[in-house]
Amino acid sequence: MLFSTGAAFFTSLVALSTSATAAPAPGPKDKSAKPPAFFLAGDSTTAVQAENGGGWGDGFLNTTLKSGATGTNYGHNGATTVSFRDGGDWATVLAAAKNARSSYEPYVTIQFGHNDQKPEKNISMAKLTANLVKFVNEVRAVPATAILVTSLSRRRFSTSTGKINENLADVTAATKEAATKTGAKIIDLNAASTKYLNAIGPENAATYNLNPTDFTHLNSQGSVVFGNMVAVLIDEALPELKQHVVPVTKIATALGKGEYYFA
Ligand SMILES: *[C@@H]1O[C@H](CO)[C@@H](O)[C@H](O)[C@H]1NC(C)=O
């Protein structure tokens, strides 16, 4: 009974996230033959836990990949869609995906927005969409499968409403637009993380902070929780990956019910 409530919690998000996808991506054929390799492109909210950075990437790679699946976290602290390309990270991701092809089916997750939205970066939302569309097209040329990811919510709550400050709406919309334009797979991590954080409340949410005053980056426990959220969303959007992307049952159950999890 409780479990079905949990399933409903996530199903509503998934309906939301997949409705933006107009047409299925023309992905590589016969995905069952090789295990997947995940190459994670993004900013510090994807990146390895370190000073001034820490996202969901390591928790996803360390706890959910099974049956020969593998992956590498290329999240770069402070990155925008512009700096990630100009600094050479993007070329590294594409090369890694290409090199993996003999033994793996490559997937590239793409999550940007936290820095692209900063006024001093001077990146319009139209430009963000265009940069993401270009990323998707270049992933397809590898060939590999692109998965767009909307930005992980920050953990600041409004003192008036008691709910999460939804200050990533612009970059979330720009990412959905890139999915619509390309037909790429997309997971709405922004919606799922916002919903979960609202369900558990500000005190619990802050326990995932990298340090007490950092409401953006995740500590290791947060990486594991939100990494498992990404796994749940990937399995919903790309069911062919279910054998290889296996969320930890107790975490998936807690997420599904909107119940606080910390370990
Ligand atoms: C901001 O970007 C626009 C469009 O690329 C450009 O025309 C303008 O010069 C830039 N402004 C600054 C201050 O860099």
Ligand SMILES: *[C@@H]1O[C@H](CO)[C@@H](O)[C@H](O)[C@H]1NC(C)=O
């Ligand atoms: C994931 O595993 C690596 C390698 O053991 C480790 O350095 C890192 O801290 C782990 N990350 C998390 C979030 O547990």
